[in-house]
Amino acid sequence: MTSSDDHGFHFASPAMQVERAVAELRFGRPVILRDGSRRLAALALDSAAPSIYDQFAAAVEGKHSLFLTEHRAARLLPGACGDISVPLEGLSFAEASRLAYGLQAQAQAQAQAPMRWREADTLMGASAELAQLALLLPAMVCADINNFDSRFAACCTLERSLLATAGTARQRFDMVVRTRVPLRDLGDAEFVVFRGGLAQKDQIAIVVGQPDFNAPVPIRIHSSCITGDLCGSLKCDCGDQLRNGLASIKAVGGGVLLYLDQEGRGTGIGAKMRAYGYQHLGLDTIDADAELGFGSDHRRYEAAMAMLRLLGIAKVVIFTNNPAKIAALSEGGIEVDSRVALTGEVTVENAGYLQTKKMRAGHMLDIEALLAAE
Numbered sequence: 001m002t003s004s005d006d007h008g009f010h011f012a013s014p015a016m017q018v019e020r021a022v023a024e025l026r027f028g029r030p031v032i033l034r035d036g037s038r039r040l041a042a043l044a045l046d047s048a049a050p051s052i053y054d055q056f057a058a059a060v061e062g063k064h065s066l067f068l069t070e071h072r073a074a075r076l077l078p079g080a081c082g083d084i085s086v087p088l089e090g091l092s093f094a095e096a097s098r099l100a101y102g103l104q105a106q107a108q109a110q111a112q113a114p115m116r117w118r119e120a121d122t123l124m125g126a127s128a129e130l131a132q133l134a135l136l137l138p139a140m141v142c143a144d145i146n147n148f149d150s151r152f153a154a155c156c157t158l159e160r161s162l163l164a165t166a167g168t169a170r171q172r173f174d175m176v177v178r179t180r181v182p183l184r185d186l187g188d189a190e191f192v193v194f195r196g197g198l199a200q201k202d203q204i205a206i207v208v209g210q211p212d213f214n215a216p217v218p219i220r221i222h223s224s225c226i227t228g229d230l231c232g233s234l235k236c237d238c239g240d241q242l243r244n245g246l247a248s249i250k251a252v253g254g255g256v257l258l259y260l261d262q263e264g265r266g267t268g269i270g271a272k273m274r275a276y277g278y279q280h281l282g283l284d285t286i287d288a289d290a291e292l293g294f295g296s297d298h299r300r301y302e303a304a305m306a307m308l309r310l311l312g313i314a315k316v317v318i319f320t321n322n323p324a325k326i327a328a329l330s331e332g333g334i335e336v337d338s339r340v341a342l343t344g345e346v347t348v349e350n351a352g353y354l355q356t357k358k359m360r361a362g363h364m365l366d367i368e369a370l371l372a373a374e
Helices: 014-026 050-059 070-076 093-101 122-133 160-169 226-230 238-251 269-280 285-291 302-311 323-331 351-361 367-373
Strands: 031-035 038-044 065-068 084-087 140-144 156-159 173-183 187-196 201-209 217-223 254-260 315-319 335-340
Touching (some): 014 031, 014 122, 014 156, 031 122, 031 160, 038 122, 065 070, 065 093, 065 122, 122 140, 173 302, 201 302, 238 315, 285 351
Parallel strands (some): 031 156, 315 335
8 A cells, every 4th residue: 555645545555456357357347467568358258248258359359269277178178288278259159158168057068179279378377367366267268459458448457477466465364353152062162253365355263162272283174165064965075074073173172173265175156056067967076177177176275374373373183184285284384293084974975076085186085984884
């Protein structure tokens, strides 16, 4: 923030500029990414209206293309490596959407492979990074606009280099409030709310029992799952892990559950529901995400590190089956004393999902033993 001669305020920090660009994409408007003398207009297909897509195509005189991540490219073009760019001249919004993420509502899990494509450049990749910050699918309509500057004069412009500030912004949190909340079967707990990161989201730490902060503190890092945590979905084990995690922490005398706002392995509820549509067509959870252009897991844990530090926790016992969480803690300067497995009920609906987590995502699960216990 800098002051001005008229005693006003200018909120022009790098993080704020990234957040403005993210908001523009979510509103379905183009954003200009600038890298040196080059200017790239980018429109998120996931949020754009067909009329805006047509207006964009007209503004760049048909010289637009569709950026697809390496994950989506590999689904369309088996054997393809890396991100690709597909020319869009003459293609409608519906045809571009079909290339970007199929159209599972029409029971069509695979679009026809494009006849023409080329390797995408890094500035296009930066536009997809911005879309993921916006919790949008990383399918971007892109065009160089150095010859069409005036047609995009009203659009938000972002220096590509500022995207690097997103990582730093994610680490800045403040404690907002902490208060007692009585929980069924657990007794009094303390909810501690933290605010920070990009878009200043609120994150929650639930302190259960009477943990000894001078010893390794039992913790669970739990990413939000509306379908499992709130509605009892049988497709996953998230709700079981949430409740079993809290009970297990209570049973060992107390600890902390960090509840992070990152639905759908960090892709957002909209993408998660699209992925569910592909799962209904027979894809496993990882291939369903790849169909949408995502990797196997986009969750980040800077918020968890910041919350633990603000709580004064430096050494933990973690309740998890996910080695990525252990690695994130260690890389974030939190010492992991030990790990405790945490399981839920195996059902007909989630058995395949659990197998995929073990076989393709490396989760430390003994599926056979869990099945035998049922």
